[in-house]
Amino acid sequence: xxxxxxxxxxxxxxxxxxxxxxxxxxxxxxxxxxxxxxxxxxxxxxxxxxxxxxxxxxxxxxxxxxxxxxxxxxxxxxxxxxxxxxxxxxxxxxxxxxxxxxxxxxxxxxxxxxxxxxxxxxxxxxxxxxxxxxxxxxxxxxxxxxxxxxxxxxxxxxxxxxxxxxxxxxxxxxxxxxxxxxxxxxxxxxxxxxxxxxxxxxxxxxxxxxxxxxxxxxxxxxxxxxxxxxxxxxxxxxxxxxxxxxxxxxxxxxxxxxxxxxxxxxxxxxxxxxxxxxxxxxxxxxxxxxxxxxxxxxxxxxxxxxxxxxxxxxxxxxxxxxxxxxxxxxxxxxxxxxxxxxxxxxxxxxxxxxxxxxxxxxxxxxxxxxxxxxxxxxxxxxxxxxxxxxxxxxxxxxxxxxxxxxxxxxxxxxxxxxxxxxxxxxxxxxxxxxxxxxxxxxxxxxxxxxxxxxxxxxxxxxxxxxxxxxxxxxxxxxxxxxxxxxxxxxxxxxxxxxx
Amino acid sequence: xxxxxxxxxxxxxxxxxxxxxxxxxxxxxxxxxxxxxxxxxxxxxxxxxxxxxxxxxxxxxxxxxxxxxxxxxxxxxxxxxxxxxxxxxxxxxxxxxxxxxxxxxxxxxxxxxxxxxxxxxxxxxxxxxxxxxxxxxxxxxxxxxxxxxxxxxxxxxxxxxxxxxxxxxxxxxxxxxxxxxxxxxxxxxxxxxxxxxxxxxxxxxxxxxxxxxxxxxxxxxxxxxxxxxxxxxxxxxxxxxxxxxxxxxxxxxxxxxxxxxxxxxxxxxxxxxxxxxxxxxxxxxxxxxxxxxxxxxxxxxxxxxxxxxxxxxxxxxxxxxxxxxxxxxxxxxxxxxxxxxxxxxxxxxxxxxxxxxxxxxxxxxxxxxxxxxxxxxxxxxxxxxxxxxxxxxxxxxxxxxxxxxxxxxxxxxxxxxxxxxxxxxxxxxxxxxxxxxxxxxxxxxxxxxxxxxxxxxxxxxxxxxxxxxxxxxxxxxxxxxxxxxxxxxxxxxxxxxxx
Numbered sequence: 001x002x003x004x005x006x007x008x009x010x011x012x013x014x015x016x017x018x019x020x021x022x023x024x025x026x027x028x029x030x031x032x033x034x035x036x037x038x039x040x041x042x043x044x045x046x047x048x049x050x051x052x053x054x055x056x057x058x059x060x061x062x063x064x065x066x067x068x069x070x071x072x073x074x075x076x077x078x079x080x081x082x083x084x085x086x087x088x089x090x091x092x093x094x095x096x097x098x099x100x101x102x103x104x105x106x107x108x109x110x111x112x113x114x115x116x117x118x119x120x121x122x123x124x125x126x127x128x129x130x131x132x133x134x135x136x137x138x139x140x141x142x143x144x145x146x147x148x149x150x151x152x153x154x155x156x157x158x159x160x161x162x163x164x165x166x167x168x169x170x171x172x173x174x175x176x177x178x179x180x181x182x183x184x185x186x187x188x189x190x191x192x193x194x195x196x197x198x199x200x201x202x203x204x205x206x207x208x209x210x211x212x213x214x215x216x217x218x219x220x221x222x223x224x225x226x227x228x229x230x231x232x233x234x235x236x237x238x239x240x241x242x243x244x245x246x247x248x249x250x251x252x253x254x255x256x257x258x259x260x261x262x263x264x265x266x267x268x269x270x271x272x273x274x275x276x277x278x279x280x281x282x283x284x285x286x287x288x289x290x291x292x293x294x295x296x297x298x299x300x301x302x303x304x305x306x307x308x309x310x311x312x313x314x315x316x317x318x319x320x321x322x323x324x325x326x327x328x329x330x331x332x333x334x335x336x337x338x339x340x341x342x343x344x345x346x347x348x349x350x351x352x353x354x355x356x357x358x359x360x361x362x363x364x365x366x367x368x369x370x371x372x373x374x375x376x377x378x379x380x381x382x383x384x385x386x387x388x389x390x391x392x393x394x395x396x397x398x399x400x401x402x403x404x405x406x407x408x409x410x411x412x413x414x415x416x417x418x419x420x421x422x423x424x425x426x427x428x429x430x431x432x433x434x435x436x437x438x439x440x441x442x443x444x445x446x447x448x449x450x451x452x453x454x455x456x457x458x459x460x461x462x463x464x465x466x467x468x469x470x471x472x473x474x475x476x477x478x479x480x481x482x483x484x485x486x487x488x489x490x491x492x493x494x495x496x497x498x499x
Numbered sequence: 500x501x502x503x504x505x506x507x508x509x510x511x512x513x514x515x516x517x518x519x520x521x522x523x524x525x526x527x528x529x530x531x532x533x534x535x536x537x538x539x540x541x542x543x544x545x546x547x548x549x550x551x552x553x554x555x556x557x558x559x560x561x562x563x564x565x566x567x568x569x570x571x572x573x574x575x576x577x578x579x580x581x582x583x584x585x586x587x588x589x590x591x592x593x594x595x596x597x598x599x600x601x602x603x604x605x606x607x608x609x610x611x612x613x614x615x616x617x618x619x620x621x622x623x624x625x626x627x628x629x630x631x632x633x634x635x636x637x638x639x640x641x642x643x644x645x646x647x648x649x650x651x652x653x654x655x656x657x658x659x660x661x662x663x664x665x666x667x668x669x670x671x672x673x674x675x676x677x678x679x680x681x682x683x684x685x686x687x688x689x690x691x692x693x694x695x696x697x698x699x700x701x702x703x704x705x706x707x708x709x710x711x712x713x714x715x716x717x718x719x720x721x722x723x724x725x726x727x728x729x730x731x732x733x734x735x736x737x738x739x740x741x742x743x744x745x746x747x748x749x750x751x752x753x754x755x756x757x758x759x760x761x762x763x764x765x766x767x768x769x770x771x772x773x774x775x776x777x778x779x780x781x782x783x784x785x786x787x788x789x790x791x792x793x794x795x796x797x798x799x800x801x802x803x804x805x806x807x808x809x810x811x812x813x814x815x816x817x818x819x820x821x822x823x824x825x826x827x828x829x830x831x832x833x834x835x836x837x838x839x840x841x842x843x844x845x846x847x848x849x850x851x852x853x854x855x856x857x858x859x860x861x862x863x864x865x866x867x868x869x870x871x872x873x874x875x876x877x878x879x880x881x882x883x884x885x886x887x888x889x890x891x892x893x894x895x896x897x898x899x900x901x902x903x904x905x906x907x908x909x910x911x912x913x914x915x916x917x918x919x920x921x922x923x924x925x926x927x928x929x930x931x932x933x934x935x936x937x938x939x940x941x942x943x944x945x946x947x948x949x950x951x952x953x954x955x956x957x958x959x960x961x962x963x964x965x966x967x968x969x970x971x972x973x974x975x976x977x978x979x980x981x982x983x984x985x986x987x988x989x990x991x992x993x994x995x996x997x998x
Contacts, residue, residue: 032724034720242533
């Protein structure tokens with residue numbers, strides 16, 4: 001019995017080594033690699049992913065899992081071994097349902113689709129991208145057909161990012177958010193744009209301040225790097241080796257690296273806080289996309305755009321950018337970084353309108369999959385829906401339906417997790433505050449250890465041991481609930497109203 | 500038939516992807532990784548190496564090679580396919596002769612031995628390292644026993660770095676060099692140390708000048724990176740993606756990054772110049788350790804310490820370090836960077852004494868393997884031999900037999916390739932000059948394209964297609980020969996004599 005478990009652990013460690021190597025190669029490609037290395041790197045990465053997949057879907061893994069069923073039945077279901085067997089079985093059953101040829105086609109189409117999208121976006125030429133989108137939808141429907149029907153085809157795609165979650169659960173949350181967020185937007189004051197938003201914010205100072213915040217939040221030099229890149233992201237190669245990336249806008253406060261760094265630190269602390277006992281197993285990463293995003297948003301927004309945080313950090317920030325901020329008082333600065341305002345681009349959206357951008361995508365991708373919307377009609381449908389939700393219309397597809405890479409990369413079903421992350425971030429923060437009532441006072445003193453430790457204990461250390469629903473239950477004492485988020489936005493927006 | 504070749508190529512590409520991934524992880528570890536990542540990285544790397552080895556030594560690979568024997572017999576032996584089958588068969592036969600347990604033991608001992616060595620060197624405590632050295636020798640003898648006897652056990656170890664070369668061939672070269680180098684050393688003038696050797700050489704200027712030389716030699720930004728590290732090295736991940744590393748001594752001209760960069764650029768241009776048709780095969784790298792070193796030394800020494808090179812580069816170099824070099828004329832500078840002088844540390848040795856350091860190691864490692872020297876007597880034997888060859892005695896083991904990592908890492912048989920590389924560098928340069936008679940005039944004009952192209956055409960593009968002996972024949976029109984090197988040293992040393 002224990003031989004089978006040893007064998008399974010050995011097999012999974014080997015596959016994990018390949019997955020880790022692939023992540024190092026991906027990080028290197030986006031942060032370090034000379035441009036000329038791209039074609040060889042694409043082949044190397046495809047080779048590593050293919051091999052990891054082939055090793056995982058072997059019948060031997062299935063046989064080991066069968067051998068382990070009696071042991072699992074005897075184990076405490078919350079033990080590491082039971083969780084490992086359970087999660088591996090589920091991953092294996094999903095992976096083996098998809099024919100190798102379809103997996104390979106999806107992977108190839110994803111790379112090619114992203115290239116086609118980048119060109120199309122560059123040239124604002126949606127039509128040149130449309131054949132890729134059609135082909136992606138076609139393969140995604142074939143992928144969905146590999147799984148038992150649940151009533152909603154979208155369930156299969158959502159499950160890849162939120163194990164066990166159903167589309168109707170998302171819809172319930174979004175149906176509550178949609179009118180409420182629109183109301184909040186309608187009530188937002190029509191502020192003038194602040195001139196200090198345009199900088200200058202010298203890059204050097206941004207980098208130093210970003211590092212200072214990262215270190216204060218708990219991303220220590222021993223375990224974290226911070227490097228510049230084009231589109232910021234976080235990758236971890238081990239709990240003890242986490243790579244953060246950022247970018248530096250010198251003429252736009254919203255693009256200041258301090259904000260994107262706080263976001264990536266949130267992802268990074270989650271990965272860093274995993275139980276080392278889970279290393280080199282499929283449990284050694286965050287539980288789901290929404291839970292991961294809850295942590296980036298908690299550190300970036302709930303803490304990082306709060307008045308207590310800036311009471312602590314603003315003097316230093318102001319000193320770093322004297323030309324832009326010398327005469328700007330704290331409250332005016334805080335109001336500017338929290339301004340609610342319709343905008344065309346999701347990643348630039350404020351905390352209130354962000355959810356509306358996501359709801360737009362969630363609705364459109366379901367229509368595309370059901371066939372009730374064709375790709376020919378997508379640009380107009382996008383523009384009409386943005387106008388309906390935010391009252392503005394994109395002047396081009398580049399600023400409309402071509403703005404995100406996700407669909408090009410085949411990531412249908414991913415968008416809702418961003419907004420679920422926002423919702424969860426506040427829900428978790430409410431629980432944290434119930435147990436650490438002075439949390440915001442600690443933030444105001446620049447103290448983050450107790451907050452970090454609470455999150456580590458309640459969330460980070462569990463990795464992928466439990467399902468998202470079980471994990472949410474553990475960290476938030478209840479199922480996902482949009483009310484705390486709406487309360488938070490109402491209170492925040494009200495507190496920002498002019499005196 | 501062609502199916503078998505396709506299968507073999509596919510298998511080799513997969514193994515090559517793993518080897519490439521391991522190199523990226525190694526580079527990252529030495530250049531980028533936060534210190535905390537070390538334990539996980541060691542496990543990841545061991546996992547990748549183990550998997551690559553297991554995939555290669557499978558019976559299926561042997562069966563494919565058998566199937567391909569008739570095809571190989573029909574092919575032009577210089578064709579890519581014939582070379583691929585031939586080199587793969589030889590690698591496979593070597594790899595499969597060694598039991599998996601011994602391979603694993605050697606690999607584990609290598610990591611542990613290097614750690615034990617680093618501690619022992621730090622504390623100047625040879626005795627603490629001696630058990631590791633004994634164990635390494637024991638496993639190396641078991642490794643040798645896996646192969647047919649050739650009369651000299653050392654042949655087996657040498658073959659790992661110089662395929663097909665025999666120990667007696669090295670001995671013939673070194674027997675010619677030993678007295679000749681000692682004569683050259685005895686004849687060297689006893690210069691006073693120049694005060695400008697001590698700097699200051701600010702790091703920033705070193706970095707800029709190193710990049711400038713690298714670009715001039717042909718290491719373009721599109722395909723090469725240059726980063727700081729502790730012990731400089733070069734790794735390539737593809738012909739189009741080469742990573743150079745260097746270090747910056749601010750108070751020692753000999754440790755100026757420009758020299759180590761020229762050395763690593765030589766290695767890098769060799770890798771970069773490989774025929775892209777060899778990508779993702781075992782032929783896609785330099786032919787042997789000695790040939791690789793011939794290129795680092797050609798660019799670092801034959802070009803990079805020549806008077807023509809400094810006629811071109813000295814004005815820029817001098818301008819970069821005005822405090823140290825403002826009043827130093829070119830000839831005095833050139834004489835200082837070429838001074839012949841006994842020294843304790845191999846990596847700091849000049850072109851004349853370097854070979855004596857290697858001969859010492861070559862002789863001692865044969866005695867250790869034959870048992871005529873015990874590890875207990877190694878420090879004294881080292882010190883006595885250094886005194887015999889160079890007339891100086893190390894005051895400590897740290898500056899004596901503990902200075903190099905090679906034996907700790909199990910790399911017995913590697914040292915001679917350094918000096919063979921020096922010998923070959925001049926032999927190749929003589930051939931190059933026969934066909935490009937104005938080569939040094941081009942160097943003096945800062946023109947390196949024709950030199951680079953000649954080397955690419957005659958050496959770099961062949962990768963591992965041919966044996967070292969065949970490759971040397973192609974690039975140098977004859978077997979390895981120490982006379983050009985001795986001629987070069989005699990002429991250079993004479994030209995440096997005070998007027």
